[in-house]
Structure formats: structure tokens, C-alpha cells
Amino acid sequence: MTKFWRLFTSDYVQDFVDTVSIPTGDELIESYTSHLDKELKIHKEKISNFF
Secondary structure, eight states: OTTGGGGGSOHHHHHHHHHSOOOOHHHHHHHHHHHHHHHHHHHHHHHHHHO
16 A cells, blocks of 8 residues: 555656655754754853843
């Protein structure tokens, strides 16, 4: 059943899906938290410079 969708898609779409890497849930969470940490660091530095 995992390849069932291939029956209804063009070769172009199949090639595209095969070449694209889809991130896992853990990779998405890591990316989000690292971006959030960078933003927090910037704001912490601004606050510390203010005081």
C-alpha cells in the first residue's frame, strides 16, 4: 500500500518525491528549538545591555 499513490501520479511527480528529503518529527523539533534559542539569546543580550 505504501507505493499505491504511484499508480495515480506522473513520472515527474514520482521523481520529485524520490529526490526530496522529508524531515522527521525530531528534526523539525530540533530546528524549531534551535531557532527559538537563538531568538531568546538575542533578547537576553538586549535586556542585559539595557541594565
